[in-house]
Amino acid sequence: MAEPIRVVVTGAAGQIAYSLLYMIARGEVFGKDQPLILHLLDIPPMVGVLEGVVMELSDCALPLLRKVVPTTDPLVGFKDVSAAFLVGAMPRKEGMERKDLLSANVKIFKVQGEALDKVAKKDVKVLVVGNPANTNALVCANYAPSIPRENFSAMTRLDQNRASSQIANKLGVPITHVSNIIIWGNHSSTQYPDASQGKVLINNEWKSVADALGDNAYLEGQFIDTVQKRGAAVIAARKMSSAMSAAKAACDHMHDWWNGTAPGKFVSMGVFSDGSYNSPKDVVFSFPVEIKNKQWKIVENLSVSSFGQTKLDLTAKELQEEKNEALSVLDSN
Ligand SMILES: NC(=O)c1ccc[n+]([C@@H]2O[C@H](COP(=O)([O-])OP(=O)(O)OC[C@H]3O[C@@H](n4cnc5c(N)ncnc54)[C@H](O)[C@@H]3O)[C@@H](O)[C@H]2O)c1
Numbered sequence: 001m002a003e004p005i006r007v008v009v010t011g012a013a014g015q016i017a018y019s020l021l022y023m024i025a026r027g028e029v030f031g032k033d034q035p036l037i038l039h040l041l042d043i044p045p046m047v048g049v050l051e052g053v054v055m056e057l058s059d060c061a062l063p064l065l066r067k068v069v070p071t072t073d074p075l076v077g078f079k080d081v082s083a084a085f086l087v088g089a090m091p092r093k094e095g096m097e098r099k100d101l102l103s104a105n106v107k108i109f110k111v112q113g114e115a116l117d118k119v120a121k122k123d124v125k126v127l128v129v130g131n132p133a134n135t136n137a138l139v140c141a142n143y144a145p146s147i148p149r150e151n152f153s154a155m156t157r158l159d160q161n162r163a164s165s166q167i168a169n170k171l172g173v174p175i176t177h178v179s180n181i182i183i184w185g186n187h188s189s190t191q192y193p194d195a196s197q198g199k200v201l202i203n204n205e206w207k208s209v210a211d212a213l214g215d216n217a218y219l220e221g222q223f224i225d226t227v228q229k230r231g232a233a234v235i236a237a238r239k240m241s242s243a244m245s246a247a248k249a250a251c252d253h254m255h256d257w258w259n260g261t262a263p264g265k266f267v268s269m270g271v272f273s274d275g276s277y278n279s280p281k282d283v284v285f286s287f288p289v290e291i292k293n294k295q296w297k298i299v300e301n302l303s304v305s306s307f308g309q310t311k312l313d314l315t316a317k318e319l320q321e322e323k324n325e326a327l328s329v330l331d332s333n
């Protein structure tokens with residue numbers, strides 16, 4: 001069997017981590033033959049809860065889990081890690097937008113970027129889940145200059161899963177029969193869920209989602225609206241933000257980064273923009289990507305309608321505003 005790798009989950013005493021840790025430790029991300037040392041990082045007031053999580057992980061009797069390292073010190077939490085799930089941050093409450101969390105959460109990602117820079121492996125893969133995820137990922141990378149920027153990403157996989165699920169339900173097919181639905185831009189209510197490249201398997205044949213559905217008004221209206229507002233709908237119903245589905249999406253994101261995407265299939269990830277699709281450079285923007293040998297590559301030359309371009313511009317504008325706000329928060333500290 002392989003040597004164990006170290007994987008950190010921050011916010012380890014929180015609600016997303018409660019599902020996420022189990023899925024990772026079961027081998028659902030790094031494989032059933034990859035032993036793990038799990039680092040659990042949280043803040044001092046949560047030490048008691050963290051102890052309970054450690055007890056439960058032990059009581060799960062998981063064959064791949066070689067060791068658990070609970071800590072409140074980022075320099076211990078990030079030491080020698082190969083993969084980092086940055087979940088720890090304040091969640092929004094009903095009536096808030098995710099960017100309302102910016103001033104509180106962005107400082108966490110500065111400290112964690114600095115710690116990753118000092119002690120993590122230089123090829124560490126970092127997934128930012130804590131909101132506002134895109135801008136937090138940007139900040140984290142900026143404070144970790146010795147780690148390549150390509151190793152930082154923000155999670156829009158939950159939006160992709162939501163969007164794919166809406167399409168599968170509408171067409172009455174299993175979720176595995178829908179692929180290549182794209183999330184562009186920010187993990188916020190300006191994101192652009194785009195089914196124009198989507199494919200669906202019907203009667204053993206892959207067809208375009210648009211043709212199979214024959215309902216453009218839905219794809220440019222209710223579909224987009226439902227996905228953009230799904231996080232808020234879950235909060236309104238649960239009085240807490242999504243957790244089980246967020247944990248599953250974090251596993252999907254890291255799984256595909258680690259293992260690659262199948263030929264012809266792409267997934268959406270928030271990554272540093274190179275200006276593709278007229279997006280602003282140097283913000284963390286969600287694009288369709290293909291992954292090989294643990295390296296993602298933006299899928300280029302997809303056709304974007306003028307309707308779509310308007311949506312892309314809107315979410316790009318918000319990301320630039322968030323970036324400026326984050327810089328001014330960090331400057332004033
Ligand atoms: N990108 C996405 O799709 C997505 C989906 C769901 C939730 N989220 C976001 O994920 C974050 C976590 O959500 P949750 O429901 O698990 O929240 P939660 O409040 O249940 O847990 C957050 C945990 O983070 C810890 N924490 C706070 N500051 C920390 C720090 N500096 N270092 C380490 N840990 C710290 C808290 O003590 C707490 O245990 C929120 O910001 C939420 O909005 C993102």
Ligand SMILES: O=C(O)C[C@H](O)C(=O)O
Pocket residue numbers: 091092098131158230231232234235241242
């Ligand atoms: O909506 C939220 O605040 C939580 C999360 O980002 C989500 O999309 O469910």
